[in-house]
Amino acid sequence: MARDPRIDAYIERAAPFARPILAHIRALVHEGCPDVEETIKWGRPTFVHAGGILCGMAAFKQHASFGFWKHALVVGDAQPQTSMGSCGKLASLDDLPPRKTLLAHLHKAMQRNEKGVTSLARKAAPKPPPPTPEDLAAALDRNARAKATFDAFPPSCRREYVAWIIEAKRADTRARRLAQAVAWMAEGKRRNWKYENC
Incomplete structure (x- = not known):
């Protein structure tokens, strides 16, 4: 003791x-x-x-x-x-x-x-897909390749693009990000594609 x-x-x-x-x-x-x-x-x-x-x-x-x-x-x-x-x-x-x-x-x-039993793992409930902003939905409707990529993304990838666009503080910044997002998605790229092969 x-x-x-x-x-x-x-x-x-x-x-x-x-x-x-x-x-x-x-x-x-x-x-x-x-x-x-x-x-x-x-x-x-x-x-x-x-x-x-x-x-x-x-x-x-x-x-x-x-x-x-x-x-x-x-x-x-x-x-x-x-x-x-x-x-x-x-x-x-x-x-x-x-x-x-x-x-x-x-x-x-x-x-x-x-017996080496570990604690019960608590699984976090998956987050639902984010709602698509109207301006992003409209831009995707005009570009079939970008829309197909966006629709095929898992919710986390969609969330990254949506967050990046809606976090813009100025209208011109949002418009630039929206155009860039559609261009990247048309090429099949995720939001942080630059860092994926590092």
Whole structure:
């Protein structure tokens, strides 16, 4: 049960209400995972097991927090993770989940680390294609090759051209960019084609 003296100091510096909460969490983590390693990451007490972060705790002015690194894999969707970790704001020991529940979650987190399971990757929803400005649509209608290229582009490429055109601050700048965009698209070029072969 190696104890990191920096965590002792962290608990001592915490507000009086938070000290028993942090000490209790620390003891519980050591009870459930006797070979856990203690460290400080991002300025907060962190517990590591099998080469990966297991959980961490923190103290603030009016509350403390405790959370599992792989929250969704450990606790599931029934209790969404917040900025206050897996247990929400903790102002007293009564705010913690039951000991049995915490130990069960801890064992689940340990198993995930031992198996090398990583956190669930959150896939960002794809952005919809940008709306085509009227002047660009009209210019593309007059140039079949440019229109075919624009229509074949993925949304990100269309977005680059649209953004470049609508970000122009003056009408003459916008007109020049519009003409240049149509000429490049007629040649099958993306907006940043100059940098693609670098």
